[in-house]
Amino acid sequence: MHSIEDTAAFSRQIQRMFTAIAPRYDFLNRLLSVGQDRSWRKRAINRLALEPGERILDIATGTGDMALEIASRNLSVQISGIDFSRRMLDLGREKIKENGYDHDVSFQIGSAECLPFADDSFHGAVCAFGIRNFADVKLGLREFHRILKPGGRAVILEFSKPTNRVLKSVYNWYFDLVLPKVGSLISGHNDAYSYLPESVADFPDQAEFVSWIKDAGFQKVSFKELTFGIVSIHYGYKGI
Ligand SMILES: C[S@@+](CC[C@H](N)C(=O)[O-])C[C@H]1O[C@@H](n2cnc3c(N)ncnc32)[C@H](O)[C@@H]1O
Structure with a gap:
């Protein structure tokens, strides 16, 4: 992304794409990951090491699956979710309500690269399968760091590329x-599920992404591969 116009146009395109696939998003996640997406999210939340009242x-947040997973741990954690697709958020709100967590979770519309929160506001930040879609990933990471309190943790779950030769093919x-x-057959959207492998291919590998997280100001940065490296959990800590 080079100019502001390019960045804005890219974001609009991504926003439209997720809005279009929103009604089928959860179903396709379960189907295409053979049910693995749930356990990947659980393990990412484990990495956050939640404390009561945080x-x-x-x-x-999309349709709110990470928020739901956090709320289900019943730790009186206050969860805010942000996403730029209203339709994804509307579906998320329904799910949160159905599960009885509407007092613990609130959603708002907004951009990840310009988070509408004050500096040092949160104990933890999570982002699952989102950051790869940002028009400016490095700016997003700086925002994650900014809104965290000193001592806060960021956990980023994202697709990565398996390195094992057999598995790779x-x-x-x-x-x-x-x-x-x-994906195209079920979502009715021609490009969204071709964009997925393309965006994963374009995303930096784990070692490079770790260096981006460090550059955003995080310490104790690490990553852990899950399911042979199909996805990875990245971690960063905001120093005190
Ligand atoms: C693949 S979905 C992931 C949703 C959810 N976190 C999950 O685990 O299923 C990506 C979400 O990121 C949102 N998104 C992408 N870029 C964004 C940005 N720059 N600002 C806010 N939301 C963004 C999209 O609208 C979409 O809901």
Whole structure:
């Protein structure tokens, strides 16, 4: 992304895409990940090491699955979720209400690269499968750091690329051929599930992404691969 116009146009395109696929988003997540997405989110929340009464921000919350997972731990944690797709948030609100967590979770519309929160506001920030879609990932990371209190933690769950040679070819076949076809058929959107493997391919590998997280000001930065490196959990700590 080079100019402000390019950045804004890219964000609008992503926002439109998620708004279009929103009604089928959860179903496709479960189907295309063979149910793994839930356990990936659980493990990301475990990494956050929640403490009772904390204030947590779920960035690019979408239909709120990370927020829901946090709320289900019953730790009296106050959760805010932010996303720039109103339709995704509306679906998230319904789910939160159905599960009886509407007193613990609140959603608002907004951009991850310009978070509408004061400096040092949250004990933790999470972002699952969101950051890869930001028009300016480095700016997003600086925002994550800014809104965290000193001692706050950020946990980022994102697709990565498996390194094992055998697994890589199966993964490429599935990700590049099967997933776009099934995704397009079920979501009714031609490009969204071709964009997914493309955006994963364009995203930095774990080592480079770790350096971006450090550059944003985080300390104790680490990552852990799950399911042979198909996804990774990245961690950063805001120094006191
Ligand atoms: C793949 S979904 C992930 C949703 C959810 N976190 C989950 O785990 O299922 C990506 C979400 O990021 C949102 N998003 C992408 N870029 C964003 C940005 N720059 N600001 C706010 N939301 C963004 C999209 O609207 C979409 O809801």
